[in-house]
Amino acid sequence: MNNLKERVTIYEVAKASGVSLATVSRVINNASTVKEETKNKVLSVINKLGYKPSGLAQALAKNKTTDIGVIIPSANYVYISNILNGITEVCKNRGFTVSLHTTAHSREDASICLERVIKSHVDGVIAFDDELNKEDFEFIQSYSVPVLAINNEITGSKSASISFGYEALFKKVIKDYFIKGDKDMTFLHVHNAGRLLRRIENSFINTCLESDKHYSIVNCDDSYTRTYSDFMEIFKQKRKMYIIAYRDSIAAAALNAATDSGLSVPEDVEVLSIIGTKYSSILRPQISAMHIDMQEVGRRSVYMLIDLIEERLHEKQYKFESTYVKRDSTKY
Amino acid sequence: MNNLKERVTIYEVAKASGVSLATVSRVINNASTVKEETKNKVLSVINKLGYKPSGLAQALAKNKTTDIGVIIPSANYVYISNILNGITEVCKNRGFTVSLHTTAHSREDASICLERVIKSHVDGVIAFDDELNKEDFEFIQSYSVPVLAINNEITGSKSASISFGYEALFKKVIKDYFIKGDKDMTFLHVHNAGRLLRRIENSFINTCLESDKHYSIVNCDDSYTRTYSDFMEIFKQKRKMYIIAYRDSIAAAALNAATDSGLSVPEDVEVLSIIGTKYSSILRPQISAMHIDMQEVGRRSVYMLIDLIEERLHEKQYKFESTYVKRDSTKY
DNA sequence: TTGTACGCGTTATCAA
DNA sequence: TTGATAACGCGTACAA
Numbered sequence: 001m002n003n004l005k006e007r008v009t010i011y012e013v014a015k016a017s018g019v020s021l022a023t024v025s026r027v028i029n030n031a032s033t034v035k036e037e038t039k040n041k042v043l044s045v046i047n048k049l050g051y052k053p054s055g056l057a058q059a060l061a062k063n064k065t066t067d068i069g070v071i072i073p074s075a076n077y078v079y080i081s082n083i084l085n086g087i088t089e090v091c092k093n094r095g096f097t098v099s100l101h102t103t104a105h106s107r108e109d110a111s112i113c114l115e116r117v118i119k120s121h122v123d124g125v126i127a128f129d130d131e132l133n134k135e136d137f138e139f140i141q142s143y144s145v146p147v148l149a150i151n152n153e154i155t156g157s158k159s160a161s162i163s164f165g166y167e168a169l170f171k172k173v174i175k176d177y178f179i180k181g182d183k184d185m186t187f188l189h190v191h192n193a194g195r196l197l198r199r200i201e202n203s204f205i206n207t208c209l210e211s212d213k214h215y216s217i218v219n220c221d222d223s224y225t226r227t228y229s230d231f232m233e234i235f236k237q238k239r240k241m242y243i244i245a246y247r248d249s250i251a252a253a254a255l256n257a258a259t260d261s262g263l264s265v266p267e268d269v270e271v272l273s274i275i276g277t278k279y280s281s282i283l284r285p286q287i288s289a290m291h292i293d294m295q296e297v298g299r300r301s302v303y304m305l306i307d308l309i310e311e312r313l314h315e316k317q318y319k320f321e322s323t324y325v326k327r328d329s330t331k332y
Numbered sequence: 333m334n335n336l337k338e339r340v341t342i343y344e345v346a347k348a349s350g351v352s353l354a355t356v357s358r359v360i361n362n363a364s365t366v367k368e369e370t371k372n373k374v375l376s377v378i379n380k381l382g383y384k385p386s387g388l389a390q391a392l393a394k395n396k397t398t399d400i401g402v403i404i405p406s407a408n409y410v411y412i413s414n415i416l417n418g419i420t421e422v423c424k425n426r427g428f429t430v431s432l433h434t435t436a437h438s439r440e441d442a443s444i445c446l447e448r449v450i451k452s453h454v455d456g457v458i459a460f461d462d463e464l465n466k467e468d469f470e471f472i473q474s475y476s477v478p479v480l481a482i483n484n485e486i487t488g489s490k491s492a493s494i495s496f497g498y499e500a501l502f503k504k505v506i507k508d509y510f511i512k513g514d515k516d517m518t519f520l521h522v523h524n525a526g527r528l529l530r531r532i533e534n535s536f537i538n539t540c541l542e543s544d545k546h547y548s549i550v551n552c553d554d555s556y557t558r559t560y561s562d563f564m565e566i567f568k569q570k571r572k573m574y575i576i577a578y579r580d581s582i583a584a585a586a587l588n589a590a591t592d593s594g595l596s597v598p599e600d601v602e603v604l605s606i607i608g609t610k611y612s613s614i615l616r617p618q619i620s621a622m623h624i625d626m627q628e629v630g631r632r633s634v635y636m637l638i639d640l641i642e643e644r645l646h647e648k649q650y651k652f653e654s655t656y657v658k659r660d661s662t663k664y
Numbered sequence: 665t666t667g668t669a670c671g672c673g674t675t676a677t678c679a680a
Numbered sequence: 681t682t683g684a685t686a687a688c689g690c691g692t693a694c695a696a
Contacts, residue, residue: 007475009689020667025691035665050474055451056397057689060388060672067431067452074417076627081413085406088434092441097448099399100430102420109424116429119387120399142382143339224614252614259616282556282584284591284616295408341673352683357675367681389673392688667696673688680683 008051017045028053059121068305069122071101071113071129078277079247079294083128083150086298094306096123103131105192110136118143124305126150130194148305150297151196153317160304160313164196164292165321166274167203173272173290173324174207180332183242183270184213188220188227188250197246200274204244224249231257239263242270242330248279251287255329259285270330286327292320340383349377360385391453399429400637401454403445403461405437410609411579411626415460415482418630426638428455435463437524442468450475456637458482462526480637482629483528485649492636492645496528496624497653498606499535505604505622505656506539512664515574515602516545520552520559520582529578532606536576556581563589571595574602574662580611583619587661591617603661618659624652 010028014021019038026034027042045051059065068091075081084100091098099120101113110131117125117140125140128150137154140147146158153161174185187204190197201217208215218234220227231254234241241258245251251273258269265271265285273280276289297320307313326332342360346353351370358366359374377383391397400423407413416432423430431452433445442463449457449472457472460482469486472479478490485493506517519536522529533549540547550566552559563586566573573590577583583605590601597603597617605612608621629652639645658664 007689011689021690022667022692023665026666029691033665038665052447052450052475054392054453054689056388056392056453057672058691060386060392060674061689061691063672065388070432075407075413075420076417078410078413081407081416084413084432085408085434088407088432089436092434092436092444097452098432100402100416100420100432102417102424104421104424112424115384118384120429121386121388143384224610249610249614256614256616278556278581279611282581282588282615284588339673343673353674354676354683354685355681358682361675365681370681386673389688390675392690393673393675395688665696668694670691670693672690675687677686678684680681 007054008049010051010053013042013045013049013051016049017042065097065121065123066095067097067099067120067122068302069099069101069117069120069125071103071110071117071125071127071132073103073105073129073131075100075102077247078279079275080128082277082294083298083301086295086300087126087302088298089295090299090302094302096302096306103129105131107131114139118145124148124309126301126305127152128301130196146305146308148301148308150301158308160308160316161318162297162301162304163317163319165319166196166200166290166292169290169322169324170200170274171203171207174204175211177242177330177332178211178213181242181270183240184215185242185244186216186218187244188246188254189217190220190222190246190250193222193246197274200246220250222250224253227253228257232261235261235263235269239268241268242272244272244274246273247275248273248277248283248287248289251289251329252279252283255283255285255287265329266331272330276325280325281327285329288325288327288330290322290324292322296320339386340381342383342385345374345377345381345383348381349374397429397453397455398427399431399452399454400634401431401433401449401452401457403433403435403442403449403457403459403464405435405461405463407432407434409579410611411607412460414609414626415630415633418627418632419458419634420630421627422631422634426634428634428638435461437463439463446471450477456480456641458633458637459484462528478637478640480633480640482633490640492640492648493650494629494633494636495649495651497651498528498532498622498624501622501654501656502532502606503535503539506536507543509574509662509664510543510545513574513602515572516547517574517576518548518550519576520578520586521549522552522554522578522582525554525578529606532578552582554582556585559585560589564593567593567595567601571600573600574604576604576606578605579607580605580609580615580619580621583621583661584611584615587615587617587619597661598663602663605661608657612657613659617661620657620659620662622654622656624654628652 103110124146141156149161243254273289276291280287280289435442456478481493575586605621608623612619612621
């Protein structure tokens with residue numbers, strides 16, 4: 001294969017095989033109306049020349065890119081990269097390409113993403129990002145590109161959504177603990193961590209109020225290191241806590257700080273992780289956590305989006321229910 | 333903003349502002365040759381109509397997509413998603429869009445990726461995938477798309493590569509252990525885990541041979557769960573081991589199996605992780621590991637690729653040296 | 665079964 | 681400073 005070959009176009013293939021470019025086009029899109037003989041000839045020329053149709057030109061002509069845009073805050077969270085992996089897996093199988101956009105929890109970057117997604121002519125968008133609000137989704141839809149929102153119930157004819165069922169089960173776990181447990185509960189509030197955590201936090205507060213239980217909210221950073229050192233301080237004073245963290249790394253920070261402070265788990269300190277991943281069971285002590293199969297969420301989101309694009313999606317809402325797995329970081 | 337608006341074209345903007353489409357184009361690409369007054373008029377019309385230039389058409393006309401293709405095996409490994417995050421971060425800042433392709437360790441999927449990458453007209457490719465061989469890189473380059481390969485030294489005028497410096501330090505760590513350590517070493521061989529591990533495995537074997545030390549190789553799966561249960565079996569027989577695993581999850585599997593078997597770390601069992609991530613220090617006992625800042629690898633790969641695209645890349649090879657951090661899973 | 669000609673939404677080269 | 685007009689590489693009616 002020679003280097004620096006200029007891109008071969010459909011014209012050259014046509015000329016080299018002695019047919020018109022229309023025929024070449026038909027061969028590419030395997031139309032049935034082309035004679036076996038010419039088809040073979042064209043195919044062999046295509047092969048010889050190493051011709052690859054330009055996705056750009058095809059997309060422009062067909063008004064269809066077979067690209068889907070994915071908007072996430074970052075790939076650096078395990079549960080998000082699980083979703084991403086589910087998405088890429090199905091996209092690959094269904095002939096779509098994914099273009100990845102990250103907002104890095106920044107409103108400014110979110111706007112950039114929106115611009116890019118519109119410019120890039122994607123056939124559809126999957127968005128799992130709390131930086132995006134109602135107006136943003138309307139913006140996307142105003143360019144008539146179908147949207148599937150994860151953890152964000154949106155409306156519109158060209159939209160659908162997947163939601164997470166954490167709250168009901170979460171409430172139940174808390175209430176069960178109220179019956180047998182012996183500690184006040186502490187919720188780790190992460191500034192700007194998004195709607196999901198906020199909803200769960202509200203659900204937490206309400207549950208405590210309903211049950212007339214004392215509780216506390218502690219601010220923490222969305223960082224293992226800082227949360228760890230914060231808790232090393234906290235444990236100098238408080239020796240009994242039940243801590244609710246929104247993901248494994250944060251839960252691990254509290255947990256490690258507890259054991260490193262000579263406290264025993266779950267006798268002195270109990271920790272619950274809301275968004276459990278495989279690390280819930282790898283970490284020691286193993287972390288009691290709520291689980292949703294995020295890879296499956298990713299897969300499902302593509303299925304739904306493609307159906308939406310092809311206008312055959314009937315159920316526009318889908319809910320993933322979580323499960324609770326009690327492990328060693330809590331008593332119940 | 334009204335729904336289901338059809339895409340506004342440059343033509344409509346031109347008509348609505350009473351100028352030719354050439355002028356609109358100039359405004360978009362902020363050419364200096366356009367009168368302030370008409371420029372403002374056009375801009376206001378663009379705003380009013382919500383016009384966004386079609387990236388497709390622009391790319392076709394300019395022969396430049398401002399997309400870069402990324403090929404990785406999967407987003408489901410922490411160190412890979414770290415790289416990915418570095419890539420997306422810089423791409424966003426430099427005005428590029430990322431199209432993500434995963435091979436899932438399959439040769440068939442790798443071919444699909446190559447096809448897609450060529451079709452999609454990306455301006456460049458970043459590949460960190462052992463499924464890709466020399467011919468594949470030549471294939472990409474034969475379409476004159478610049479390639480940056482991570483962990484794969486390739487040649488060609490439109491190519492560059494980033495390599496990982498694990499072996500020299502790894503050798504040193506082993507030799508240091510030979511001086512003071514008290515166990516034979518066991519290397520976890522993962523079938524089909526790629527060039528990097530194979531190279532390190534060779535380096536391991538050579539070092540042992542040079543030093544005339546006994547060693548063993550144990551086959552294991554690239555899965556926490558299976559490796560864990562394998563080691564639960566192994567530890568019924570062998571009680572003293574120094575285990576070298578290629579990434580944190582695998583190291584954790586051996587480590588957890590050891591502690592769950594009542595063995596003490598690092599007295600009975602020692603574990604070293606080659607590709608350390610943040611989990612090396614989150615897991616307990618903390619895992620001694622070698623580290624390379626993978627996010628920085630991602631960033632650097634984009635910098636180099638962009639320079640390569642713009643033909644101003646001088647140093648075509650860059651090497652990231654690893655560091656060794658001794659933690660609690662080994663004695664030295 | 666195949667070819668002609670136009671359209672897709674831009675950029676870029678000329679003139680004006 | 682602006683406006684026609686030809687590319688860019690392909691799909692697709694319509695004709696042949």
